Amino acid sequence: MINITLPDGSIKQFEAGVTALDVAKSISEGLARNVLSATIDGEIKDLSMPITNDCNLKLNTWNDEDGKHTFWHSSAHLMASAVQALYPNAKFGIGPAIEKGFYYDIDFGEDVLREEDFAKIEKKMTEIVQQGVKLVRKEVSKQDALDYFGSKNEQYKVELIEGLEDGKITFYESGDFTDLCRGPHLSDFSPIKAFKITSLAGAYWRGDEHNKQLTRLYAISFPKKKELDEYLQMLEEAKKRDHRKLGKELELFAFSQNVGQGLPLWLPKGTELRKRLENFLAKVQKQYGYVQVMTPHIGNVNLYKTSGHFQKYGKDSFQPIQTPQEGEEYMLKPMNCPHHCEIYRLMPKSYKDLPYRVAEFGTVYRYEMSGELHGLTRVRSFTQDDAHIFCTQDQIKEEFCKVIDIVLYIFKTLKFENFTAQISLRDPNNKEKYIGTDEVWDKAENAIIESVAEKGLNAVTETGEAAFYGPKLDFMVKDALGRSWQLGTIQVDYNLPERFNLEYIGADNQKHRPVMIHRAPFGSMERFVAVLLEHTAGEFPLWLTPDQYIILPISEKYEQYAKQVGQTLNMADLRGTIDNRNEKTGKKIRDAEIKKIRYMLIVGEKEEAEGLVSVREHLKGDLGAMKMEDFAKLVQEEVRKELE
């Protein structure tokens, strides 16, 4: 007999060789029907796997991430089975479960797969499910595995097997389709009741752009048709929050083919909103002892040779422009830091001047590949809320911690609660990618790790993700469709001070090298506004929103009074407009609601007579009449609360 410990801590006894499915049956028939896989001592396994020793067992259903993972992974095999039946020459890459669904990378050879082929594949998948095909696990030797896939010319599988250890190789058979796979899987396809192939994309084999590009089929599946419908519905809803759509509707920004791709045009309302964000941050930075500077949009190419950016990114940048007479080369500014280093160098610095914190809302230009451009989140011209902190070795941690405080304050004020923090370290196996010695890299990496620990920040660590000049701490936030974007960033840099030969005179009257911290709490104004738009669905906080109110006169007769109200509110530092169109009040309200304007002020005979405004709040309705001064106070108070 063996003891099996369940997640609630209870221990049950079974005969050795019992399966997880048997355990589920012993608990309840319903569980046995819904269980998808088992997590045994932390490893996900097939339900049919005999259990021979004492263990901790968790039974995974659709409600567990592990259960979903198993379900989608098996769904990928189902899709591959259908593809193999329809395209006998297809060669298979990998087909994993992902956060939302699954995909399979397939080499279709001469055939070109199009979206119109999806229906055909889905139909075949349905047939396979209906045939009651089972998923059978087989253990095979490395040689047998190589022979099997070799004989079928499955070059990608052969390549994968070559990297595996003999004795740990398993196949899963489902009808005529056999796949190299670690598992686990469902015992058959019957639970997969609803599925949809969602998109098709090119994907380089093993993620390397030098390899052949395979065709990746993205899909999703569910145990119930209703769940699929709800998922598709949810996707539609998410698209309504897309910043590109809202940016157009709310007249915040635009793009023009005539201006060029990836070059955003900030419209009046978007510009004002962005300015408010910039002023907000500038005020915070002033409190933290920053000084504000402005630098040109171009710089001599030698500046970027000094910084190392030209060697690293010169080929992939907008190419330098030449002065007509002297033939000197100037680059569009891809980074603000070299300019700031020059500002540091202008006058000799004492240790008493440090930390020296130079901030700039600096617009930079980078040649991003055309396929990468995406609304405001990935553009070729953007404004960083940049600053560089020049400090001593001993000040790094304190300065780093202060920047973390600024980032957290901003996220809190704007209610970004679901962010993740990521520490990016260099790849120790690929050191030639980076500039700087082992010693300075170790120092910088430790400074970040210690600061994060000190601030109690919950961060993931990624090796190989560091910038070429130093390690960093990034803050990531997801957009409406669940894509992750990097916003805030803090980076320690020992290299630029070296390259620019920056110095300060210490208390010992000797020259020392300062350390530099690059940081941008928003990241870029463009990306930040984009993500903010998607988070708020365009329902901005009152302090940020373009129009806080709109005045709706009942008829032309009250236009004069409406103007008087507008004047009073303007003097109280509120912002809004008057809708004096010849429309009925219901229409004006409807339009104001669609434009997401927070307060609608209805003015007619009664209001004019008593100096009142009738206030209607967006999405909430009538708040009743009040004095216009009281309305102004209400808005001012709310703005104050939002920013405290």
Place this chain on the structure above:
RNA sequence: GCCGAUAUAACUCAGUUGGUAGAGUAGCUGAUUUGUAAUCAGCCUGUCGGGGGUUCAAGUCCCUCUAUCGGCUCCA
């Protein structure tokens, strides 16, 4: 840059097998003088993304360029 898709009025979208373009919204004009999510009537709006080709005839078919969308790769 690569794979696949898309491009019609200011916006959202129709446009059958090729026969020189439509709707709603917005805009303009007039009537109405309006009280918490759409007042009525009339009018205007297009190099059908650009260029080339096939055809008696192209929004529709083919080629090419540009931009956009979903991914891959990249992201100082």
